[in-house]
Amino acid sequence: MIEFLGVSKSFGDAAAVRDLSLSIERGEFTVLIGGSGSGKSTTLKMINRLIEHDAGRILFQGQEIRSFKPEDIRRRMGYAIQSTGLFPHWTVAQNIATVPQLLKWPAARIAQRVAELLGLLGLPPDQYQGRYPHQLSGGQQQRVGVARALAADPEVLLMDEPFGALDPITRGALQQEMARIHRASGKTIVLVTHDIDEALGLATRIVLLDQGRIVQAGTPTELLRRPANDFVRDFLGRGEIGIKLLGLETVAARVRPNELAEGEPIAATLSLRDALSVFVARSVERLPVVDAQGRPLGTLHFADLLHSAV
Ligand SMILES: Nc1ncnc2c1ncn2[C@@H]1O[C@H](COP(=O)(O)OP(=O)(O)OP(=O)(O)O)[C@@H](O)[C@H]1O
Ligand SMILES: [Mg+2]
Incomplete structure (x- = not known):
């Protein structure tokens, strides 16, 4: 569904992504993981054209990504980020309704969808829909960001550390919610994290990046059973590989x-x-x-x- 063919991106003379090839099938839950500065966010943002690639090809449903209008791409791909990017002068309800508004859904359908999503993410609509982002905690803002990404039921969900600011319990609950949404909808999801347990728990496929290159890609079990090298082993947490395998079943x-x-x-x-x-x-x-x-x-x-x- 999304294909990277020898894609590179530099900022000035610093390479952020180098000759990256990756094929993401429809319905896959792909998790991009790696250390800080490894190129995860850059890779994700090239999918919805927030960043344009310099070399290689990126295909969406077989067509060069550049042939789509950026606004069409962003309607078809939900996007959630850690710093939420909520519009500060819009209420929670207006923020969540961004894409449904663009798609000109009838007001009643939008209101119903907003309430449904707030409920799903544990924010009672009566209490939260009229608030402004600054009246929410960081974790609540993140949840609104996730709700906004899900609002118009997009074909693809792109998520950049969407649970970063959450406490472990809320984080766990949202991870389970994401896993459930993925199972129920069969949506194509690409999620960035640096938390290996989050990756092992959610991914159907993990892509481990280092310095803008793929070090290893595979299912959680494949990475744990056959780490390609010491870098992968270290990333998985050497002493805990057995324990993490038990965590998958x-x-x-x-x-x-x-x-x-x-x-x-x-x-x-x-x-x-x-x-x-x-x-x-x-x-x-x-x-x-x-x-x-x-x-x-x-x-x-x-x-x-x-x-x-x-
Ligand atoms: N707009 C930009 N201008 C200049 N350099 C950038 C820009 N965006 C990213 N970079 C550089 O590209 C490299 C990859 O950045 P990227 O944001 O993709 O990393 P990341 O894996 O998402 O890291 P993190 O886990 O810290 O979010 C880094 O060295 C970063 O400094
Ligand atoms: Mg990043």
């Missing part, structure tokens, strides 16, 4: 059905990483597993953490 994948064990049950949706923690904290080798309704599903064996389903 849930208890449901390893449960032995029709077997009962003693003790306080754990949920099948728990990650194996969290299950490991429970094993160690309780000094047990078996844990009973229940489904979302609390019905017994079977038993998780400590030893089964070692046997990968893949």
Whole structure:
């Protein structure tokens, strides 16, 4: 759906992105990750033409990105950034309605969509829709920024560290919300982060950048199982690769059905990483597993953490 073919971008004589080739399929959740200055934001902004590339080709649905009008591109691609970019003299509702307004949606439909999105992001509409950005906390502004990006149900979502200013709990909740939106809508999402756990948790494909080049691209499991070099290993956090692999799977994948064990049950949706923690904290080798309704599903064996389903 989006294709980079040998793309480069320099600012003055400093290269920000070098000969980058990358193919993003429809419905993929691509996460661009890398250290500060590695070229993540530049790569993202070249997709919606906030930055024009100097060399190579960028295709959107098979057509050179330059052949689209920038305003059309921005209508079709939602964009959310850490510093939110909200219009300070517009209310929350007006900010969220930016693209629906451009698309001339009827007022009632816009109002309904604004309320729906505010609810989705945990900001009760009655309380928040009339406020101005400066009357919100940083994290609330970020959520409004995400709501604005989602407003007109765009084909592509571009997100540059959209959860940066949030506390871990709100951040986790929004990450889950993004994962749910992705599953439900099959939207093509490109998200920038420098948080490896965020990348592992959300991405169908991770693209690790360093000095404007791709160091490795692959699924979270591929990166963890076959890191291309020491840079990738360091980025993943050497000592924690095993733990992070356990974080990618849930208890449901390893449960032995029709077997009962003693003790306080754990949920099948728990990650194996969290299950490991429970094993160690309780000094047990078996844990009973229940489904979302609390019905017994079977038993998780400590030893089964070692046997990968893949
Ligand atoms: N408008 C600009 N003018 C000059 N140099 C720029 C500009 N934008 C980015 N750069 C430079 O390009 C390089 C890549 O920047 P970019 O913003 O893409 O990095 P990043 O990976 O998003 O970093 P961070 O994690 O800090 O946001 C950096 O060296 C940066 O200084
Ligand atoms: Mg950046």
